[in-house]
Amino acid sequence: DTAVSQTPKYLVTQMGNDKSIKCEQNLGHDTMYWYKQDSKKFLKIMFSYNNKELIINETVPNRFSPKSPDKAHLNLHINSLELGDSAVYFCASSQGQGQGSDTQYFGPGTRLTVL
Amino acid sequence: AQSVAQPEDQVNVAEGNPLTVKCTYSVSGNPYLFWYVQYPNRGLQFLLKYITGDNLVKGSYGFEAEFNKSQTSFHLKKPSALVSDSALYFCAVRDRWGNAGKSTFGDGTTLTVKP
Numbered sequence: 171d172t173a174v175s176q177t178p179k180y181l182v183t184q185m186g187n188d189k190s191i192k193c194e195q196n197l198g199h200d201t202m203y204w205y206k207q208d209s210k211k212f213l214k215i216m217f218s219y220n221n222k223e224l225i226i227n228e229t230v231p232n233r234f235s236p237k238s239p240d241k242a243h244l245n246l247h248i249n250s251l252e253l254g255d256s257a258v259y260f261c262a263s264s265q266g267q268g269q270g271s272d273t274q275y276f277g278p279g280t281r282l283t284v285l
Numbered sequence: 286a287q288s289v290a291q292p293e294d295q296v297n298v299a300e301g302n303p304l305t306v307k308c309t310y311s312v313s314g315n316p317y318l319f320w321y322v323q324y325p326n327r328g329l330q331f332l333l334k335y336i337t338g339d340n341l342v343k344g345s346y347g348f349e350a351e352f353n354k355s356q357t358s359f360h361l362k363k364p365s366a367l368v369s370d371s372a373l374y375f376c377a378v379r380d381r382w383g384n385a386g387k388s389t390f391g392d393g394t395t396l397t398v399k400p
Contacts, residue, residue: 174328211373213329213390226387260328270379271317271336274388276328 173197174277176261182283183251191246191280193261201225202244203262203274204236213260219244251284258282287312287380291391298366299399306361306394308350308376317379318359319388320350324372332374335359346370366398 174195183189195202203226204216218226222238233249248255258279264272288311298304310316317336321329333344335352343349350361359376376391 211323211393213375213393215387215389218387228387262329271334273319273331273334274329275331276321278328279326 174261174263174275176259176277176280178280179278180281180283182285184285185251185253187251188247188249189251189282190248191259191261191282193244193246193277195242195261195263195275195277197263197265197275199263199265199275200241201264201266201272202238202241203264204244204246205260205262205276207258207260207279209257217244217246248282251282253284256282256284287316287378287387287389289376289378289389289391291374291376291394293394294392295395295397297397297399300368301365304363304366304370304396304398306374306376306396308359308361308391309357310359310376310378311357312378312380314380318350318352319377319379320344320348320359320361321375321377321390322372323375323393329375332361366396368398368400371396371398 177192201220203218207213216230217236219238235247238244258281260279261277262274264274266272290309319334320332323329333342335342340352373393375393377388
């Protein structure tokens, strides 16, 4: 059973397009995250939701909009894709309210390539 | 602000030798510290964490880490490296009292274990 799953695994698209990445966790966790890993493998948090409520919103362009229909899902929609958006996007989840000692469980990643 | 430094981009060791991957941190309060491992084309996997108590933390796959408050370090160690330990390792920190539970990750250290 996959704990944190993401779709699609690979996404290749043209500049200017709009795309979405979906994430689901079956761990019963209350908090979910989106991270971006760039070509140098640097990992940066983008967003965090706790029980469908936004709790972390880093300095991310407005073109990126997370949506949490329920606490098991956190989707990432990206408008007007740019070349610099090419990266691997990881979804993660953790128990509790996203603070303190909670371990994060990561999905397999979505490799986005913008041409 | 909280930060993590992994001073070595690359660590090379021979199979059977001990390994150390270094991590130092900076937080305003007391930290929660984590180590994660990323195998090629995979998501991050949790190895171990320091919350409180014993400064020596034991984790998955024979790894351990020692919390040193005076040196603000949390180095990852293993007594005898395996070729299969070759991967990208991330140290992460969370401030117990601030940042709404945001984790800050180091830039990663690539461990290569040679037969």
